[in-house]
Amino acid sequence: MYIVMVSAECAPIAKAGGLGDFVHGLSRELSIRGNEVEVFLPKYDVLRYDRIAGMTKYHRDLWVPYYDQWIHCDVEYGEVDGLKCCFIEEHAPEAFFRRGKIYGESDDADRFAFFSRAVLECLLKSGKRPDIIHCNDWQTGLVPVLLYEIYQNLGLTNTRVCYTLHNMGHQGIVGEYILRQVGLKPDRLMVMERMLDPHNHRAVNLMKGGIVFSNFVTTVSPRYAWEIQHTDQGMGMQGVLQYHDRKFGGVLNGIDYCVWNPELDTHIPQTFGPDSLPNKAVNKRALRERLGLQEAFKPIVSVVSRLDHQKGVHLIRHGIYYALKNDCQFVLLGSAPDPRVNADFWRIKHEMEGSSDCRLELTYDEELSHLIYAGADMILIPSVYEPCGLTQMIAMKYGAVPIVRRVGGLADTVFDANYSNKAFEERNGYLFDDLTEAGLESALGRAIGLWFSFPDYFRQLRVNGMRADNSWNHPGQQYLDIYNHMRA
Numbered sequence: 263m264y265i266v267m268v269s270a271e272c273a274p275i276a277k278a279g280g281l282g283d284f285v286h287g288l289s290r291e292l293s294i295r296g297n298e299v300e301v302f303l304p305k306y307d308v309l310r311y312d313r314i315a316g317m318t319k320y321h322r323d324l325w326v327p328y329y330d331q332w333i334h335c336d337v338e339y340g341e342v343d344g345l346k347c348c349f350i351e352e353h354a355p356e357a358f359f360r361r362g363k364i365y366g367e368s369d370d371a372d373r374f375a376f377f378s379r380a381v382l383e384c385l386l387k388s389g390k391r392p393d394i395i396h397c398n399d400w401q402t403g404l405v406p407v408l409l410y411e412i413y414q415n416l417g418l419t420n421t422r423v424c425y426t427l428h429n430m431g432h433q434g435i436v437g438e439y440i441l442r443q444v445g446l447k448p449d450r451l452m453v454m455e456r457m458l459d460p461h462n463h464r465a466v467n468l469m470k471g472g473i474v475f476s477n478f479v480t481t482v483s484p485r486y487a488w489e490i491q492h493t494d495q496g497m498g499m500q501g502v503l504q505y506h507d508r509k510f511g512g513v514l515n516g517i518d519y520c521v522w523n524p525e526l527d528t529h530i531p532q533t534f535g536p537d538s539l540p541n542k543a544v545n546k547r548a549l550r551e552r553l554g555l556q557e558a559f560k561p562i563v564s565v566v567s568r569l570d571h572q573k574g575v576h577l578i579r580h581g582i583y584y585a586l587k588n589d590c591q592f593v594l595l596g597s598a599p600d601p602r603v604n605a606d607f608w609r610i611k612h613e614m615e616g617s618s619d620c621r622l623e624l625t626y627d628e629e630l631s632h633l634i635y636a637g638a639d640m641i642l643i644p645s646v647y648e649p650c651g652l653t654q655m656i657a658m659k660y661g662a663v664p665i666v667r668r669v670g671g672l673a674d675t676v677f678d679a680n681y682s683n684k685a686f687e688e689r690n691g692y693l694f695d696d697l698t699e700a701g702l703e704s705a706l707g708r709a710i711g712l713w714f715s716f717p718d719y720f721r722q723l724r725v726n727g728m729r730a731d732n733s734w735n736h737p738g739q740q741y742l743d744i745y746n747h748m749r750a
């Protein structure tokens with residue numbers, strides 16, 4: 263099959279979170295299985311160019327319609343870990359992709375609407391006729407709309423679209439001007455069955471367009487699929503998803519074991535696996551050394567996260583004090599887009615300056631994240647909601663025991679050491695329900711207690727997590743089944 267993946271992110275060259283890992287991991291899995299896969303991305307100025315091999319001009323002078331003008335673009339081609347990538351380079355006066363960042367601009371909707379149109383224009387003009395276009399999140403929600411409203415009639419006749427929802431918290435709700443901008447007709451689309459936002463009747467909802475116009479819609483875990491259809495986690499889209507139930511399902515994400523594998527990882531000082539678990543101690547020592555923590559008979563509790571409301575920042579904050587009070591060390595790697603959250607964590611960082619047991623690194627650092635997973639004993643993920651969550655799966659692979667709230671993909675991948683209907687070999691962490699400090703303590707307290715009092719049992723939990731198969735193998739097959747189903 264010929265599959266085109268369209269996304270705002272792809273790890274490691276343009277990654278803000280799990281979406282980047284998803285695109286990289288699934289695309290590689292699909293190509294390993296013999297499919298022709300190409301990833302389309304904006305050519306951001308902040309791409310990690312050092313990780314792209316053989317960058318060449320692939321298509322010169324692609325002219326993309328935009329309002330009543332044409333914008334001059336080039337398309338470049340390069341490979342990332344063997345994955346074929348096409349980069350849309352625009353020469354617009356607005357410099358859409360030359361902003362020093364991936365997201366967070368006031369005209370993000372315009373930037374990604376333009377990108378969506380440019381991808382289809384590129385496919386059309388270069389004679390590419392994919393069997394499947396796989397789009398992701400609100401940024402590419404216009405792709406299926408443009409395909410069915412414009413490009414199907416121009417020659418992209420047999421292409422089918424799969425659309426994956428990674429986070430209902432960001433839907434791309436914007437004025438109807440966005441439709442005119444890319445050549446669509448607002449009077450056709452600003453109706454409830456199509457793109458009108460369910461709550462704001464003057465706005466268009468780009469994610470809703472993606473859902474309505476795609477041939478199949480997925481989200482990143484079965485539990486989140488249920489939550490967004492039946493609870494307020496759907497953030498207003500419950501009715502739309504229920505209406506389109508026949509073409510909707512949850513597929514649990516995998517993680518790429520070529521990137522996240524303690525037996526092969528080149529970012530950590532000592533590789534290890536379930537059969538050489540004592541070697542993990544070398545990484546724990548290295549982590550302490552790197553961050554200036556003391557050597558002591560204490561577990562390291564960690565957090566690797568965007569510091570966003572979604573991630574339960576108030577409980578992360580409480581977890582720091584609770585862990586320190588209970589004789590643990592605490593390591594946090596996170597970046598906060600919200601200035602108030604950022605200021606709050608900087609305050610805690612300053613407060614901990616003299617501590618030999620606590621370190622907060624308020625930045626984005628891919629390499630350090632590997633060392634934290636490899637050196638930590640536990641990882642704390644007290645999310646308000648979590649579509650899938652990769653950090654619990656990565657941490658488990660590195661023998662760090664997850665302590666998580668029972669939501670979304672966390673509930674699909676973490677099975678409680680004490681309270682689970684799973685066999686003992688499948689229990690791998692701790693869960694709590696209440697989004698309160700008491701809730702968090704009920705799980706973190708049990709994990710810390712086990713580390714100090716029953717080390718053999720704690721070791722067994724680590725091994726259970728390391729042996730769990732969270733690779734892309736199963737989800738890769740599930741996506742191929744979905745693609746085949748759409749083509750039939």
Ligand code: ADP
Nearest residue numbers: 279280567568595596625626627628651652653
């Ligand atoms: P989300 O997509 O909501 O941010 P996920 O758990 O799905 O959360 O994915 C997070 C990914 O981003 C993981 O690969 C994690 O290691 C990485 N990550 C998050 N914060 C940081 C950070 N500050 N530095 C390095 N990597 C980070």
